Amino acid sequence: MIPKIQDFLKNRDPQLCVLATSSLTGIPQCAVMGYAVTDDLNLILSTDKTSRKVVNIKTNPQVALVFGWLFTELNVQIQGEARLIESGQELKTCEEIYFASHPESVEFKGLPETIFIKIKPLWLRLSDYSVDPPWIQEMSI
Numbered sequence: 001m002i003p004k005i006q007d008f009l010k011n012r013d014p015q016l017c018v019l020a021t022s023s024l025t026g027i028p029q030c031a032v033m034g035y036a037v038t039d040d041l042n043l044i045l046s047t048d049k050t051s052r053k054v055v056n057i058k059t060n061p062q063v064a065l066v067f068g069w070l071f072t073e074l075n076v077q078i079q080g081e082a083r084l085i086e087s088g089q090e091l092k093t094c095e096e097i098y099f100a101s102h103p104e105s106v107e108f109k110g111l112p113e114t115i116f117i118k119i120k121p122l123w124l125r126l127s128d129y130s131v132d133p134p135w136i137q138e139m140s141i
Helices: 002-011 052-059 088-101 103-108
Strands: 016-022 028-034 043-048 062-067 074-085 114-128 135-140
Touching: 002 074, 002 114, 016 043, 016 052, 028 043, 028 052, 043 052, 043 088, 052 074, 052 114, 062 114, 074 088, 088 103, 088 114
Parallel strands: none
Antiparallel strands: 016 028, 016 062, 043 114, 062 074, 074 114, 114 135
């Protein structure tokens, strides 16, 4: 199942997802985000350091993501743990991976207000709505 998910995420065009975060008091927030995926299925997202999602992740690193929104294609749901990447070699690695997938956003590379969110999946759900009946599988990692 994981290779199928990796292939779907890497080849999706555009590489967009919905990221859901929650404040420490449980107030939800969702945003459409560009993403990149690593070979070990970690997800890299980029945003502004002052965004609400960053504030939420600082106090509650549990996040959820949805990829695909048509009932005629694959859909992937991921629940995972987010880390904020602001400096060092890991920042450079995240920049390299993210901007290779999103060259249209390269003007944000190196800006002091840009931060990366690295998400380690803990639970996955793959739903294939291109078949009848739909094929759905879940797994914890």
